[in-house]
Amino acid sequence: MKDNLIITIGRQFGSGGREIGKYLAEMLNLNYYDKELILEASKASGLCTECFERVDEKAPNRFFNALSKGWLSGASGMPSGGWSDEMIFKVQSDVIRDIADKHNAVIVGRCADYILRDYKGCVSVFIHAKEEDCVRRIIERNSGMGESEARDLAQKRNKIRAAYYNFYTDKVWGDGATYDMCINSSAIGTKAAAQLIAEFVRQRGLIE
């Protein structure tokens, strides 16, 4: 069986990781998964979209609630009346593996690099940027938001992403050695970062 090309992107909040993922998908003709992944997972499992958004990286309180209640730590950790966060993570992981089996794809977030760590065609990337650039991007996306609020939001989201990743994997979110390649998007911009990742994939022999 041919190994599909999968590029996973972890990223600091506001670092332009999603933008880079979209450039890459366009440049190399790959499918792109981000929020869409959650929807696809919902459909495949028959679970409601809301269930997935509950443990999505963007739902810090619920995630930490789950952590503090120990829902995530045991195989039988299903809270009464719903799916446990761990079970939802399991379904998401199955969906990610299913995508990797069927498509060439860019997958942003959701521990995809770890879930696909044994896939030969998988390249894992982490994007970060100067705080001022992250703040600028966050403000552009949220009209009316002030600088200090955007800075706080970035810090909180990064903490959540790190906690989520470090809980579900045996690696460290944002650590250089966790990924095949990390790039400071502030240094070269998002388009050049995407080109550089494509060059890495080429050097790996995964594309011509």
Add this chain to the structure above:
Amino acid sequence: MKDNLIITIGRQFGSGGREIGKYLAEMLNLNYYDKELILEASKASGLCTECFERVDEKAPNRFFNALSKGWLSGASGMPSGGWSDEMIFKVQSDVIRDIADKHNAVIVGRCADYILRDYKGCVSVFIHAKEEDCVRRIIERNSGMGESEARDLAQKRNKIRAAYYNFYTDKVWGDGATYDMCINSSAIGTKAAAQLIAEFVRQRGLIE
């Protein structure tokens, strides 16, 4: 004044960082500094080479002795009968800045990325590799060394490098966000890694 091109390379022990640095220096016609740096520093300051080797990244015991005795924490921390490690670090930093002022260069290790953090022409890189590849490289360099010994040595050296870097800077050794670019040399090999760094430097607009 023209900003010189400086590429700093932090690296896991045995990851091929030095090899990559040498390829880069050759490829882009840059000066290369590693051990040579220590010697140059010695000459410039009039200190003996041994004084520098004492706090070199390769002298873990002495470094931790210095840490435990608090020699590194105060400006006046000079042990009787010699130069304090902090003073030697200061001289090394001056030498690194002097190199950056005068030459286009690759500088391996020694917190050069942090020392030159405000230099516009500086690109900071971190190299890591799979443990098995690091072990293989270490054994190649040390005939007669066994696998388990090489693994232990790598772990110790990395701990020392991290402690040294984290002590002298306000960043985290090996953390993705500390550097402009991190590369897993196991994924693409050292030559391709050097080419990719050159491409990053090109995208930054520092070379044509």
